[in-house]
Amino acid sequence: MGELKLMKGNEALAEAAIRAGADAYFGYPITPQSEVIEYLMAEKPHERTGMVVLQAESEVAAINMIYGAAGAGKKVMTSSSSPGISLKQEGLSYIAGAELPCVYANVVRGGPGLGTIQPSQADYFQSTKGGGHGDYRQIVLAPASVQEMADFVKLGFELAFKYRLPVLILSDGVIGQMMEKVELFDQVPRLTDKEIEEKYPWATTGRKKGTERRVITSLALQAHEMEAHNLKLQAKYKTIRENEVRYEAINCDDAEYILVAYGSSARIAQKTVQMARQKGLKVGLFRLITLYPFPSVDMQELCKQGVKGFLAVEMSSGQMVEDVMLAVKGCAKVAHFGRFGGVVHTPEEVLNALEQKIIGG
Amino acid sequence: MTNISLEEIIKPENLVYEKTKLMTDNVLSYCPGCGHGTAHRIAMEIIEELDLQEQTIGIAPVGCSVLAYDFMNIDMQQAAHGRAPAVATGIKRVYPDKIVFTYQGDGDLAAIGTAETIHACNRGENITIIFINNGIYGMTGGQMAPTTIPGMKSSTSPYGRDIKLMGNPLKMTELVAHLPGTYFVTRQAVHTPSAVRKAKRAIRKAFENQRDKKPGVSFVEIVSNCNSGWKMTPTDANKWMEENMFPYYPLGDIKVDGELVK
Ligand SMILES: Cc1ncc(C[n+]2csc(CCOP(=O)(O)OP(=O)(O)O)c2C)c(N)n1
Ligand code: SF4
Ligand SMILES: [Mg+2]
Numbered sequence: 001m002g003e004l005k006l007m008k009g010n011e012a013l014a015e016a017a018i019r020a021g022a023d024a025y026f027g028y029p030i031t032p033q034s035e036v037i038e039y040l041m042a043e044k045p046h047e048r049t050g051m052v053v054l055q056a057e058s059e060v061a062a063i064n065m066i067y068g069a070a071g072a073g074k075k076v077m078t079s080s081s082s083p084g085i086s087l088k089q090e091g092l093s094y095i096a097g098a099e100l101p102c103v104y105a106n107v108v109r110g111g112p113g114l115g116t117i118q119p120s121q122a123d124y125f126q127s128t129k130g131g132g133h134g135d136y137r138q139i140v141l142a143p144a145s146v147q148e149m150a151d152f153v154k155l156g157f158e159l160a161f162k163y164r165l166p167v168l169i170l171s172d173g174v175i176g177q178m179m180e181k182v183e184l185f186d187q188v189p190r191l192t193d194k195e196i197e198e199k200y201p202w203a204t205t206g207r208k209k210g211t212e213r214r215v216i217t218s219l220a221l222q223a224h225e226m227e228a229h230n231l232k233l234q235a236k237y238k239t240i241r242e243n244e245v246r247y248e249a250i251n252c253d254d255a256e257y258i259l260v261a262y263g264s265s266a267r268i269a270q271k272t273v274q275m276a277r278q279k280g281l282k283v284g285l286f287r288l289i290t291l292y293p294f295p296s297v298d299m300q301e302l303c304k305q306g307v308k309g310f311l312a313v314e315m316s317s318g319q320m321v322e323d324v325m326l327a328v329k330g331c332a333k334v335a336h337f338g339r340f341g342g343v344v345h346t347p348e349e350v351l352n353a354l355e356q357k358i359i360g361g
Numbered sequence: 362m363t364n365i366s367l368e369e370i371i372k373p374e375n376l377v378y379e380k381t382k383l384m385t386d387n388v389l390s391y392c393p394g395c396g397h398g399t400a401h402r403i404a405m406e407i408i409e410e411l412d413l414q415e416q417t418i419g420i421a422p423v424g425c426s427v428l429a430y431d432f433m434n435i436d437m438q439q440a441a442h443g444r445a446p447a448v449a450t451g452i453k454r455v456y457p458d459k460i461v462f463t464y465q466g467d468g469d470l471a472a473i474g475t476a477e478t479i480h481a482c483n484r485g486e487n488i489t490i491i492f493i494n495n496g497i498y499g500m501t502g503g504q505m506a507p508t509t510i511p512g513m514k515s516s517t518s519p520y521g522r523d524i525k526l527m528g529n530p531l532k533m534t535e536l537v538a539h540l541p542g543t544y545f546v547t548r549q550a551v552h553t554p555s556a557v558r559k560a561k562r563a564i565r566k567a568f569e570n571q572r573d574k575k576p577g578v579s580f581v582e583i584v585s586n587c588n589s590g591w592k593m594t595p596t597d598a599n600k601w602m603e604e605n606m607f608p609y610y611p612l613g614d615i616k617v618d619g620e621l622v623k
Contacts, residue, residue, distance in 0.1 A: 023455050024451070024454060024455050026451065052454045052455055054450075054454060056447070056450075056480075057476055057477070057480035058476060060444065060447070060476075060477075061444070061447040061450075061476065061477055061480065062447075064440065064441060064444035064447035064448050064451065064477070065447050065448070065450050065451030065454070066451060067438070067440070067441075067444075067448050067451065068420070068438060068440075068447070068448035068449060068450065068451030068452040069451035069452055069454065069455045070451075071438045071448075071452070072418060072438075072451075072452050072455065072456060074455045074456075076451070076455070090441055091441060091444070094440075094441050098439075193456070204418050204436035204437065204438055204452075205418070205436065205456070205459070206414070206415045206416040206417055206418060206435075206436055206459055206460075207414055207415065207417075207434070207435050207436045208415055209414070209415060213430075213433075213434055213435055213436055213437065214436045214437075215430045215436075215437050215438070215439070216437070216438040216439065217421075217430060217437075217438070217439035218439070219427060219428075219439055
C-alpha cells in the first residue's frame, strides 16, 4: 500500500507530479489552483528528484516553456484556472500541432471573463472541442476525487507520451480545494538524459554527428503537406477514441434513468442516485472519466438495455449535454440540469430536475 | 594566379573557404541581398568552430526566418510568434549543460514577445539571443515594426512613422542591457565584410559565454536590411541603413562581462 495522506486536491496534483518523475513544472498563480505551485516551491522537488519548478511571467510564457522542454523529450507539466487556460491556448495548439507530450490541469472557475473564483464546469467546450485554433484534440481526464487528482497525473503522462499530445486534467474548484485521504503512488524515477535520447528519437537534444537533425515544428507551408499532417493527427485521434475511453457505471445495470456527470457534479449525482433509489426510482450514474474520448458507444448500449432517459448534470448552462445527445442519437430522452457561474447544485436539486425533466416530463 | 587550372583550384589543399557543414544545402528562402542568410551562416560557423553542435538546440521565430530550421543543420524548434525566449527557458532549465539560442526578428522579439524577452533577460537565463532588427515586419509584407524609425515608411505607416500617432521606436537592446540578468549585450551589422567579421566575433563571445556558464543572457542585435520591405534595391537598402538606421541604432558593445560600457 502506498503512503496515505490527507491532502487538498491541488496539493495531491503537485505531489503526484514529483512522484510521476516529472522533470519540470512551469506555472503562474491563479485562484483556485495556486496551491499547486506553492506546494511545489515548498517541497523543493529539486532536492528530492532533481525536478525543476519555475514561476513564469505569464501563462503564455509557462506553456511555451512546456513546449520547449517537451520538445527536448522531458516530462513537463503546468496548471492554471480558466482565465489562465485561455491564455495557454495558442501554445497548446502548437503543442498539438508539433505532437509534443505534456500534462496540464485546469482547476475550473466560473466565467466568462474574470468571472468568479468559485467552482465551475463551464470550460467543457474549450477542453473537448479544441480550445486553440486548428483541427486538434487532446485527451481530457476528469478527476472526481483527490485520489484521482494524484492518479491522473501518472496516467496523464503515460497517455501523453504514448500518443504525443497534451493531456488535460479537467478539475474544478471543488476538487482542487477539498481535502480527502489519498494513497500516493510510489516514486517513478526520472529518466536520465541518455534514456530520453534512446526512447524519444524525435526529441531535440542536440544533433549527434553523423545523424539527421531533428525539428520540432507545427508549420507546413504547402497545403497538401498540412493536409497529410492533419490526416495523421486524425488517425491518432481515432486510435484514441477506440482505445482510451474511460468511465464508471454506478448502479446502471437495472437503471431506467441515468445521470451523466463528471468531476464534482458526479460526486453530487452519486448522492442523488442514493436518494432516488430510496424512493424506489431505478436511477444510475454514468460517470465520465475521459471527456475526450467520449464514451458514445457505451451510452448507446445503455439504451438497448432499456434506459428511458439521461439527465446531463454539469455546472454549466449545458455543454456536455450536447455530447450526450450526439452519443445516444435520440434513443432516449436527454435533458440538462446544472447551476453555474460558480454556484454548485445540491443533490436535491438534481433529483428534482430528474423527476421533472426526465421521469415526469 | 592567372594560369591556375580548374583542377588545381578544386584540390583540397587549395581550399580557402568552405561553407560550414552546419548549413544545409537547401536554397535560402530569403530575398537576394537580405541579411538573414549571412547572420544564419556566421551563427552556424561559430557553433562548428566551437564544436558545440552535439549540445546545441536553436529556436526559430515567426518571421522571415521561421524556416531557419531548414537551413541550420542542427536540432531546432520552431516557436510561436514572440515566444522563443520562453521556449529557450524551458529547454535550458531542464538541460542546463546544453547550448540554447533563439534567432528572432524585431516584430517577434520587441513587439509580440516583449514580455518573454524582458523576463528571460531579467531572470538571467543562460541563453544566447540573436536579434535581427530590420525595422520592419518583413514576412507579412512590410508593416511597421516596434523598431521602425521616425519618419520611416511602411505599409502601415505609408506617410512615414508619425511619433505622435504611432508612438516611439523601441530600443530593446539598450533596454535589456540595463537589466541585471544580461551578461553581454551588443549591436552589430552584417552588410559589409568588416561588419561580418565583427558580428561573428560578437556571436562567438555570446556562445562562449553560455558554454562557460557566464551568468546571464548574451544578446546580439544585428541591424539588418529588408530591401523588399523597404522597397529598395539591396545596395540602396544598405546605404539607407548606414545613413538612417545606424545613427538611431548605433553599432557597438553596450554591456560586456556584465558591465555597461561607458
Ligand atoms: C500570433 C501571430 N500574430 C501575427 C502573426 C503574423 N506575422 C508573421 S511574421 C510577423 C512579423 C515578423 O516580423 P519580424 O519579427 O520583424 O521578422 P522579419 O520577417 O522582419 O524578419 C507577423 C506579424 C503570426 N504569425 N502570429
Ligand atoms: S522580406 Fe526582408 S527580411 Fe524577409 S527575406 Fe526579404 S529582405 Fe529579408
Ligand atoms: Mg523585422
